[in-house]
Amino acid sequence: MITVEKLDFSYTNNPFIENMSFHVARGEIFGFLGPSGAGKTTLQKILTGLITTYNGSATLNGVECKTHKQSFYESIGVDFEYSTLYEKLTARQNLQFFGSLYAKPSRNIDMLLEFVGLHNDAEKKVSDYSKGMRSRLNFIKALLHDPEVLFLDEPTSGLDPTNSRIMKDLILKEKKNGKTILLTTHNMQDATELCDRVAFIVDGHVKAMDTPHNLIMRKGAATIKYTFHDSTKEHTGECPLAQTSTDSRLMELLQSNRIQSIHSSEPTLNDIFMEITGRTLK
Numbered sequence: 184m185i186t187v188e189k190l191d192f193s194y195t196n197n198p199f200i201e202n203m204s205f206h207v208a209r210g211e212i213f214g215f216l217g218p219s220g221a222g223k224t225t226l227q228k229i230l231t232g233l234i235t236t237y238n239g240s241a242t243l244n245g246v247e248c249k250t251h252k253q254s255f256y257e258s259i260g261v262d263f264e265y266s267t268l269y270e271k272l273t274a275r276q277n278l279q280f281f282g283s284l285y286a287k288p289s290r291n292i293d294m295l296l297e298f299v300g301l302h303n304d305a306e307k308k309v310s311d312y313s314k315g316m317r318s319r320l321n322f323i324k325a326l327l328h329d330p331e332v333l334f335l336d337e338p339t340s341g342l343d344p345t346n347s348r349i350m351k352d353l354i355l356k357e358k359k360n361g362k363t364i365l366l367t368t369h370n371m372q373d374a375t376e377l378c379d380r381v382a383f384i385v386d387g388h389v390k391a392m393d394t395p396h397n398l399i400m401r402k403g404a405a406t407i408k409y410t411f412h413d414s415t416k417e418h419t420g421e422c423p424l425a426q427t428s429t430d431s432r433l434m435e436l437l438q439s440n441r442i443q444s445i446h447s448s449e450p451t452l453n454d455i456f457m458e459i460t461g462r463t464l465k
């Protein structure tokens with residue numbers, strides 16, 4: 184669906200994105216993860232045809248992004264971080280207007296509004312919308328022409344936990360509807376939950392690319408920690424989850440029912456990001 188090969192791009196004379204290659208399959212949710220300034224938005228701009236001065240190749244459905252025709256935009260939907268809604272128009276008027284820009288007939292506006300719980304606010308001006316309502320409206324604006332590929336820039340940024348949950352469920356629903364989704368995020372938890380694969384991006388370079396599960400497993404096994412007490416005081420112990428049966432002390436404690444507490448701790452995607460890139464996402 185999307186193929187990037189030997190991509191080079193910089194805003195300045197210094198190299199930035201260099202020799203980057205990756206492929207995103209149809210129906211996949213693919214996440215660009217990286218700290219501020221890593222080049223995530225730049226990559227999305229290249230793939231949505233907004234930056235055309237790159238070298239190498241970036242194709243979407245076989246079309247080179249920098250030489251696209253207007254019809255290119257029929258197959259992509261874009262929900263970037265900043266709202267592009269008209270404040271003085273109602274939600275419905277906004278959707279009618281943006282829908283009219285495409286050759287394809289719009290999806291049913293009432294159904295889209297219902298889909299994101301805005302059906303009772305359709306006639307309200309966007310200036311009277313809360314941040315969460317705007318995010319949901321911006322999201323369905325990107326779905327109006329039923330595009331094959333969705334580009335989402337920080338889809339949960341600035342949302343409270345409830346609205347963030349709503350947004351993530353909407354993204355997963357669109358994946359079920361067969362969409363290919365490229366998203367950027369700083370949020371490792373969202374990435375772990377949403378993405379089939381992620382690319383760690385730092386300073387314009389891909390440092391790692393895999394499923395969140397495989398990346399987490401790279402760090403090695405999760406560990407278990409346990410506490411037990413003898414006649415004098417409480418002790419703690421630790422061993423790799425995969426080696427519990429060879430930990431003789433743990434075995435003996437289990438058999439004599441002397442364990443007081445036991446829990447496992449898995450590395451997070453954030454731990455792996457720090458290990459691979461030497462950077463944090465904050």
Ligand SMILES: Nc1ncnc2c1ncn2[C@@H]1O[C@H](COP(=O)(O)OP(=O)(O)OP(=O)(O)O)[C@@H](O)[C@H]1O
Binds near residue numbers: 217219222223225226
């Ligand atoms: N139009 C531009 N002209 C010159 N430099 C730019 C331009 N847009 C972005 N940059 C620079 O390119 C680098 C990458 O920016 P980009 O917006 O792609 O980062 P990002 O990973 O999306 O960051 P964030 O998470 O903060 O959105 C930054 O150093 C930024 O200052």
